[in-house]
Amino acid sequence: MLEVQNLSMRFGGLLAVDQVSLDVQEHEIVSIIGPNGAGKTTVFNCMSGFYKPTGGKILFEGGEVQGKPDHKISRLGMVRTFQHVRLFSQMTVVENLLVAQHRHLNTNLIAGLLKTPDYRKREQKSLDRAAYWLERVGLLDLANREAGNLAYGQQRRLEIARCMVTEPKLLMLDEPAAGLNPAETKELNRLIVSLKEDYNVSVVLIEHDMSLVMDISDRINVINQGRPLACGTPDEIRQNDDVIKAYLGEA
């Protein structure tokens, strides 16, 4: 469903991403790994529309999306999380989820002022959906707390829930396990697999936690210094000499 072809991104003299290609099939978890500074997040930023790539194509369900405005890409069903959690920290947990459903709501100002039936119906529906996902990630009891007051692991889960209420087809997770303890990572592991299994969402994952990556990925792409290094199933990657060299060389 997603195909990235020869993606390049240049900042002035620096070629941060050089001819990277990857593809994601439906019902699949694909990981992007690589040393720090390899350009993984830049690939995400291009895919989600924050950067306009300087070369290459990004096809989502057959249509070109490179260079499209970010909100349009998100509305197509490609939604991401951030390396450093970005919640609306002064808003409550449930309000964070309502904002994410903005496009599903009746945003007509007059309808809102008059509280038309359609407006109420959609507002209620979005509250229900928010409640469902909060329960799903175990945050229902904290629904009316300010998001900024949640513990770190809870914020991570809220960010994923916030993506899910937009009903995405492809979820892009940028280091979701960073800063989590082993128990939380395990929980995250189960959550991601369940997103794929139960909600039919494809996942692109950037992650440094190798056990998580090896455990849940269907396929892995390795990037080093902006260039694609290897691509394959977890077993293939484990035995790839180039990958071992890149990682050991770095260490």
Add this chain to the structure above:
Amino acid sequence: MQDLLYFSQQLINGLTIGSAYALIAIGYTMVYGIIGMINFAHGEIYMIGAYTALIAITGLATLGIAWLPVILIVALVCAMIVSSAMGWAVERVAYRPVRGRHRLIPLISAIGMSIFLQNYVHLAQGSRNIGFPALIEGSFQFGSEGAFAMSLSYMQITIFVTTLICMTALSLFISRSRTGRACRAVSQDLGMANLLGIDTNRIISATFVIGAALAAVAGLLLGMYYGSIDPLFGFIAGLKAFTAAVLGGIGSIPGAMLGGLILGVSESMTSGYLSGEYKDVVSFGLLILILLFKPTGLLGKPEVEKI
């Protein structure tokens, strides 16, 4: 021939005003380059420089000193000292405590400061505009055989030459001196410079002081050139200079010079060929267009949004 003379006259007028704008624009561009804020009160610093110069000139006249070089130098030095002190104090009182907060907070603080300084001078010196003696008189005349004679006044030459000297001195200072090097380091990466043991607070203060001193020079020059000043005259000039800074690429010193000249010329061409009333419309229009289509200006570096 007539047309050419008229055109050249507008060009000269524009370049004169433009180079004075450039002097003020330096203050905006250096401050923005280092701490990324618009020093909204900078126009008022320039206005205070002009007032101080006028006070010094009048004071010397009262004392009976009439030798022009002495008057000019004393007025210049007084204006630079007072404006620099003001620039230093403004940074200390209104900007340093809010540094690093949300972008709009320092800007609102700066607007408050601008209103405060305007009214400070207004209360002390009255709101009416007050005559500024034209100390440097006389001009070269060209093509006086026809109806239109182009004139290049000694005042205009003074403005040019002074600006050139200030700009050269500033460039040398930035590229050669220790403080100048530190300035460049701080503008590249404030946090890193701090870690490397540069006293960033001192460098930021120095930036404000330098900008204010150059604005004071412009205050004296433009005061004499226009022939009158009032407490509000810093506001528009400040906006113009800011436009010049943005036009040239904010953060870039040669950009400020270039932007000032372009702005000055386009203004004088509007006055010369269209109508003097609309020259402000042209410069604000120019500002809006630049920000919309090339917010990095002519010589500025592009910014990458950090995610």
Add this chain to the structure above:
Amino acid sequence: MAAQNLKHALFCAVITLIISYPILGFNLEAEGINIILNGAETSTIVMVFLAAVVVFLFQLFRENIMATLKSIPTPLPQANKEPMAENKRARIESWVLTAIVVLALFWPFFVSRGSVDLATLVLIYIMLALGLNVVVGLAGLLDLGYVAFYAVGAYTFALLSEYFGISFWMSLPLGALLAALFGLVLGFPVLRLRGDYLAIVTLGFGEIIRILLNNWTSLTGGPNGIGGIPEPTLFGMEFGRRVKEEGNTSFHETFGIAYSGEDKVIFLYLISLVLAVFTALVIRRFMRMPVGRAWEALREDEIAARSLGLNRTAVKLTAFTIGAFFAGFAGTVFASKQGFISPESFVFLESAIILAIVVLGGMGSQLGVILAAIAVTILPELAREFSEYRMLIFGAAMVLMMVWRPQGLMPMRRIHIELKKQE
């Protein structure tokens, strides 16, 4: 350490002298074609030196003073108290607001005409500040040219009534809509700019509008302005001594009461009150709607909001347009109240005053903004001798607020949406 402190304190004192003595200590005065320099009064000079001494002492004992200040409990009562329960607070707040409105309804019948006139002005400022609050406080967009939309509203009414004889009631929505249209057209290209650039662009736009009003003499009368703007009518009843418009009747004759100039002042006041309440209610409602949440989300984290499919331009544009709409409203009322308008009333300073109200009241907080509008308009009137210091104090207050209490005197309390427990 002590020696360094002393040096710093001395330096600050000298700087104080340098920045205040030349400007305050000498007065430039025009005498014929010459300018003469007079020394200021002795009291001023003494004050300047006193200020230097104060600065010196403050800097010298800065640490002690700061420590003492910290140890004093804050005078603000809410600071230490547990926040009230959400719904309880909301109920109290709406009771207080209702009480204020009821009081405001009957109050003008017992006070002087001048007070009612001033109160009308306060209400106009409340409308303006509530509108700007949407843009600055809720959406986080600094608009320094807000007064332009106020001018559009005022001039729309003035011109419509002058050229087409259109009444206040027709002009009210037209002026507001036209101002909103201006907001939309200007906002569309500029709202993608970063915060501080946006501020400067809106400032430039405000100035352009003012310069055009000043110079388009054939239409706007230039600096001379437009006069003879009619007052509102009540169902076709005029409030003047004699009926001006054909077909209208006069208020005092219809009800068989003696003519009184006060009627019309009170009537205008009541209209302003209704409009201000309307403004406040509508904006309050917006804050709980999806659009209000979107403003807030975009203000808090634009990148996250965009990643969730929020169209940044569209969301900001609604805030900008709504703000402009209410400014247009206020402008129409203002034109009607003054009966005469000129570009003088729409200078940058006016934008700055409205901004100061929003900032002092607490960005985003409606009650705070309303109280600040009352304070800012009435205080200078109460103490006349103090009124020439008004702008000086405004400027200083804006700086001090940003340094000490950027959230304003009455910080915004968010209206949360609660997720009810499902049984």
